[in-house]
Structures are given as C-alpha cells and as structure tokens.
Amino acid sequence: MCTKSSRIAGRLVATPLLAFGLAAASGCGGQNETGDDSGGADLLARRSRQVAAAWNGSTAAAAWRAGYHPMGEVVQLPRGGLHSKADEQAYQERNFVLRSKLPDAAPKAERVTWPGKGNESLTRPLMEVRESYESLAGGRADRKPHLTVTRAKLGEMSLATSRGTATVPAWLFTLDGYASPLKLAAATPSKDPHPPIERTSEIPGYPIDQLVRVAADGRSVTVVALHGVCEGEPAVSVLETRGSAVLSASVVSRKNTGNCTAQAKMQQVTVALEHPLGDRVLLDAHTGRPVIHKGSVSEGR
Template sequence: MPYNGPSRSVGRPGVWVALSAAGLGLIALSGCGSSHQVAGGGGADRPADRARRVAAAWDGSAASAAWRAGYYPMGESVQLPRGGLSGPADKRAYRDRNVVLRGKLPGTGPKDGRVKWAGGQSLTRPLTGAGESFKSLAGTGARARDARDRSKPQLTVTGVKLGEMTLATSRGPATVPAWLFTLDGYASPLKQAAAVPSKRPQPPIRPAQGMPGYPVDRLVRIAADARSVAVIALHGVCDQGASVDVLETRGSVVLSASTKGDGHDGNCTKQARMQRVTVKLQRPLGDRALLDAHTGRPVPYKGLRGVTPSRS
C-alpha cells in the first residue's frame, strides 16, 4: 500500500488553551524542553519512521476492521437547543450542571437501538436509560436542595422522550438514538446521544519508545467537509509551541505531535500548555482511523470541556 509523505501542519495564530483545574494532572508530565518518555526502555523512535510503522500495523489489521465496523462517536454527544442557550445564566447553569426536573422521567425504555449511516449501513447498540442520561446532564443540580436554591442559575427540564440526532462518528455522520430534553423557555430540545459506543479495539502496535514530544491529547473537531481536523497538542511553557505532522494512507491518518525549539535559558517551571492545532488532510477523513503516533491508538474525542482559553 503506497504512503504519502508527511505534511506539516501548524496551529492557528492566537488559538491557545491552558489546563483547567480538571486537567491539572497533566502538569507533572511536562517540563520545558523535555520529551515524553514511555516506560519500557529501548532505542528512541524517530517520528517519521514511527508514523509509518503505526500506519503499516493498522492498515488491513483486525483492529482496523473492528474500527470500521463499530460505533465510535467523534463529536459532541450533547446538542444544545437550536440557536444555543439564550444567555449567561443558562450557559452557567449548563456548565455547572445545575439542571432540575419538573415532572417524571419516562419508565423503562427499549434496551437497544439502531445507529444508522448513509448507504443503509446500521448497527444495533445498547441504550442508556432516561434516568442515567439525565444524571449525566444534571450532576449536583439533580439534588432536591439545589432545586430549592433559587439563587443559582438553573435549567429546568419539563419533558423527556426518545428520539434521534445526527452525530459525527468514525464512519462518518450517523443518525443515533437520543434522549430529547424539553427545556423551559426553549422551542427545540436539548439532545443527548443514548447509544453506548463500541469497545475500542486493541491496537496492533505498542507505544513508542523515547519518541520526542507528547501524544495528541484529544480530537476537538472534524471539519464539515472532513478535510481537516482540530486537535489539542501539548507543549512546555518555555518552548515555542506545538506542531503536528500528518501521514495519510488509504486506511489511516497518523498524527505526530512535537514541540518547537526551546530557546529558553535558565530554569523553567514544569507545566503543560495545550494548543489547538488544525491539521489539513489531502482528502476527506472518511472511515480512516485517526491515530496517534506516540500511543498507536485512535485519537480520543473529548471536545473542549475542561479546557479554558489562555491569556498568553
């Protein structure tokens, strides 16, 4: 299978993000000018060679077949009402998960539902119940004491029913079963995907040994035409930022994150900074596996939750 040479991608100017409190665990992993070392010893992997090995291991493998046959969301599992939330108070309530229920949730619903793709392909997957879905939205807002505290911004759910939504997946856009939450003051519902994702396949290659840089932290967006992807890459506070190389084959897209040169003299604090990087592709992603060269695994979708804009 022929390979295209890696092409350089750079981050959008000014698009920087920093670790929030929820992501502080990453800080201990990094230092200025340092490289991520994977346990296990052995010689260091060169980035270009490693990307080719990852692609060769995945293309035509059982893991690749499982990836193409499964249901793996690569977009937000929650879709806000049409037009978004109406003001700062409602946005804060959603962010803080202060969501309260007026009425009752549906009883026992169907255990399974069908995920459907274009061309007639479909997959039956277990469904989460309405109660479990509501709790994931509500958090502490589900508690009665919060419902009585009018000083906190709240979103009020007035009705819940099973419906459908469109969601980006590893196999392209899919129509998936979803719980539709009617919100007080909104004409269209908030939707949350109900289908349980497939178990991720075991990667056919081990993590890299001594490869410089860090794994790609997360996927945050696939462009509408699928010809570019936005990811979060890590770098130290004293280097010159992150960059991501891409190697495309017929069956996979391998991303290799690295840090730009460290021009800092003297001591530097051990902190990780996160940078949003847009990677352009030579052709649409399609059902090709989006892989991280460091780990040899698919890049996980996490969106931007837990990430806040940096002032630097």
C-alpha cells in the same frame, strides 16, 4: 530545566485552553532528549510510518470501521443555541434543575443507522436516562443561573461517526423556555479494538489528547495537543495513507533559564488534510491508538 523538544512541519491554528498538572507527560521530563530538530522529526516520521503500516489492512482497522465511534458532538443544544449568557453559564457550570420525572423504563438497546450506506445499522446498548441526565447536571441545582428540565424522552439525533453521519438514539431533554430539546446521544460507543502496535515513549512530544471536530468537508481535523509550560507552541504533523491519517504531535522548544513546574497546557490545533478523512482511521503516533472525540467514552477504554 526543561528538556529540549523537536519541531516538525505542520499546518495548524492553535488556541490556548488551560494548564494542568502532569506526571510522565509534563513539560519537564515528559519528553525524550532528541538533540536537534531534524533528528526529532525523523523519529516522528519513522514512528508514523510504523503505525500506518501496522493498522492498514489489519483486523483492528476492520473492527474500527465496523463499529460505532462518534466523531462529533454527542450533546446538541436546542435549535438556535441557548438564549442568553446566563443560560450559557448555567450549561457550562452544569447547573440544571429537574422538574419532571425521568422515564421509568426504556429499551436496553437500540439501532444506530447510517442512511445512504445500504441502510447499514448496528445495535448498541443505551446509556440510562438517569446517567445521561447526571452527565449534564453535575453542578448545584440550587445555584443560579440554572437550566430547568421539564421533560425527558427517548428520540434520535444525527451524529458524525467514523462511518459517516448516523441516526443515533438520543435522550431529548426539554428545557423551560425552549421550543426544541437538548439532545444527548444515548448509544454506547463500541469498544476500541486492541491496537496492532504498542505505544512508545521513544519519540519526542506528547500523545494527542482528544479529537475536537472533523470539518464538514473532511479536509481538516481539530485536536487538543499538549505542551509544557516552559515550551513553545505545539505542532501537529500528519501522514496520510489510503487507510489512515496518523497525527504526530511535538512542541517548539524555547529556552528557559528557570525551573520548570510539572504542568502542561492544552491547545486546540487544526491540521489540514490533503484528502477528506472519510472512513479512514485517525491515529495517534505516540499511542498507536485511534484519536477519539472529546465526548466519546468507549466500552472498556
């Protein structure tokens, strides 16, 4: 049987994504029994305050703000988007054909710059062009429909980061039939700092899975939240402080008289903020760690 979950207030819009198997974070046994809703909400609120207090003014927070951490899409499609449903299918299925030689040599590192911030910059290692291409082209080249890459070169792109919009080195892949290239950020994100507070399993709900987007005005964030297949919709609450915004995810319980399989669903949840996120650290109450963008893989994470 499913364990009982607790509900906390949260402004959200949820969109179903998919279901997958889980172990410790499954809908059956991945949560602690909390008794009633108010008790679970109190636990989450207390934990959020602890996480915020640990991060605010810490060396970890300073290191996070000094690094390069993408908060937006690291892949940008050609200007105007893909031309057809067939091309969209090829992109989703990662069916690419390479009709050009990839560059033999490229810089080992390049600068990420933040215009308008005193020309701040940070030198970051670059992902090799072959590795970048293979991250896009994981499907079968002989399968149709497919996208054909006719050229690859090093360029740059604009990307939302934890320090604001940056100009980032990027691999530019020219696609057959397109006037502008597909861009993939080439700079390796900075290593996440060691969090000043340990993760906990003593609160209801599940960790936030990933960041999807930050609104252009910074007044909302969209994340992927989890909930068991026997449970109701996920809810995400936020505690805002001067230096951070701490997200705590829970689920709305629903009675289930049958056996619950070890599966969880992923749903996108949009959470409104009272103040723009800016350079505040977006944190997860369960893990005590920053919530990273879905396309960002930090060094050593």
